[in-house]
Amino acid sequence: MKIKKIISVLAATSILGTSIVTPLNIISTEAFASVTTQSVGANPNLLNLNFDKATETTSFKLKNWITGTATNNIKANTPTFTQSGNKYSTSDGKTIQVNSPTEIALVNTSGKYFMVGQYINTEIGKEYTISSKYTNPNPNATSNYFWMGVQSSADVINDSKFTAASGTAEHTFTATESQTLVFIQQVVTTTGAKTLTLSDFSTAKSNYQMAKEGVSAMFETDGKVKTTVDQAWIDEVQGQINLVTDATKKQALQTELNKAKQKVADDITKSNNAKTAVDALFVNNTSSSDSIKDTTTQAAIDNAKNLVSQVTDPVVKLALENDIAEAQNLLDAKNAAIQAEKDRQDAASKAVKELFTNDDTSSNSIKNLTDQTAIDAAKA
Secondary structure (H helix, E strand, C coil): CCCCCCCECCCCCCCCCCCCCCCHHHHHHHHHHHCCCCEECCEECCCCCCCCECCCCCCECECCCEEECCCCCHHHCCCCEEEECCEEECCCCEEEEEEECCEEEEEECCCCCEEEEEEEECCCCCEEEEEEEEECCCCECCCEEEEEEEECCCCCEEEEEECCCEEEEEEEEECCCCEEEEEEEEEECCCCCEEEEEEEEEEEECHHHHHHHHHHCCECCCCCECCCCCHHHHHHHHHHHCCCCCHHHHHHHHHHHHHHHHHHHHHHHHHHHHHHHHHCCEHHHCHHHCCECCCCCHHHHHHHHHHHCCCCCHHHHHHHHHHHHHHHHHHHHHHHHHHHHHHHHHHHHHHHHCCEHHHCHHHCCECCCCCHHHHHHHHC
């Protein structure tokens, strides 16, 4: 029958290789000052990897960790420690040994259970993963193994058992409270020193939770894909989804991401169509020619303008709008020149007609008022 257990994640820090015995709380504080909480993007390690003493006394408890033997006593945090170099030891043969800023060892000579735990802040309903690389020489499924998991305020245990000699231990849970007790419990039931070494200890949002939040951030509250979603964003979230191991959860996320992918594909199509239409306004299909084609009309410009209005990328849209403005200016200048020539020709025709009787050149007679000056003016 499984005995209740509890122990939170711990990660230690210390500097070794010195002949001077430095207080471990000072060592751990200095070491952790240079090794900040690990994080991937916006997914920091929620564990406080620091082994400060709670009090500066010979016998002390830990500031950031609680210890015990099982889930029915871990919260009482009754064990006290004394320090020798990089080791914190209880009077009954249990030691926390800080090997480096990222590695600790639980050394147990008591033949009893040893638990270490820490309360972390969690968001109810979100999924988290506890993880640590480990070595546990000469493991035994009944007398030398460890548990990793969480304990609720009502002492409900959610954990996993690890019986191998080495590997990476991971336990994933969904938070039910805003504070969660994370633990590791070393189970030793025989005499003799047993050492469980832990490195890269962390508790953070699970790969699934990170992917889920990544996908969710791409959508508005009404379910529409945000206009700012681009290929770089798609690639980042796709990378997060690729880390999810649960096939059902992974497919659900992929289905949602595919909606965003389609939106980006549609945006690219709209941008390409708009650019093609805008380029087609210019000689050699490029605005750098600084001249529009003879076939460019107001209708063609209006059509290109309509296509550009559908482009979502603000940078691309602005560039195309500038090209359209240039095409419009060139067409306006061309039309103005055509109109000016027409007006000139109309004025000349009118001046010639006014030389004739009834302003009609077919009358075959000029007006009595027509003189050389009037004819010269019409010529001009």
